[in-house]
Amino acid sequence: MSIDYYIGSFPRRSWPDDHWPVYHWPGGAAEAEKIPSDDLQHSPCYIVGSYLIANGIVSLPSLSGDWPLYKSSMPIEADGACAIYDTSPVVDKRISKSYPNTHYGLQIKISVSDYETGKAKAKTILALLEVIQNASVEFSDYEYEIRTVRPVGGVISLGQEYETTKRRYLFTVNFISTIKYMIAA
DSSP: OOOOOOOSOOOOOOTTTTSOOOOEETTEEOOOSEEEESOOSSOHHHHHHHHHHHTTSSBOGGGTOSSBEEESOOOTTOSSEEEEEEEEEEEEOSSOSSSOEEEEEEEEEEEESOHHHHHHHHHHHHHHHHTOEEEEEEETTEEEEEEEEEESSSOEEEEEOSSSSSOOEEEEEEEEEEEEEEEEO
């Protein structure tokens, strides 16, 4: 048995070969209503962040609620806040050589003045993300399916901020997620 190893990026196929094949069920062929694709129209941190906001774990910064979630940055004066970042994806081509499966890397950073509160919030976020299975996230004309979220380790304490007067505690949670853009058939 030989194993193919691929290093680097993979060439994208052009339309329509980039779609997954029609689903075939025992006893006959059936077409799916929506076809999954790896071509995301929004960033993975925006999609997963929207899921967290929709579930009430965090809030939009513009609404001035508890635990505002910022995308790809966190203000210096933020206390009791979270930020979500895109990190390196993992491309798994072992499943199918013609349709690679991309696992998007994400990181959530938490900044808070109380250590125990920050650690509890990080554990709450981790617990919610671990149980995701085929969750739907919709934006006007776009629909995504967060298939799975797997943590990469547990809650990581980064200690206190260094050169600030507030000296907030920082925590991170790292994970990879499989997200598919659902195209109407």
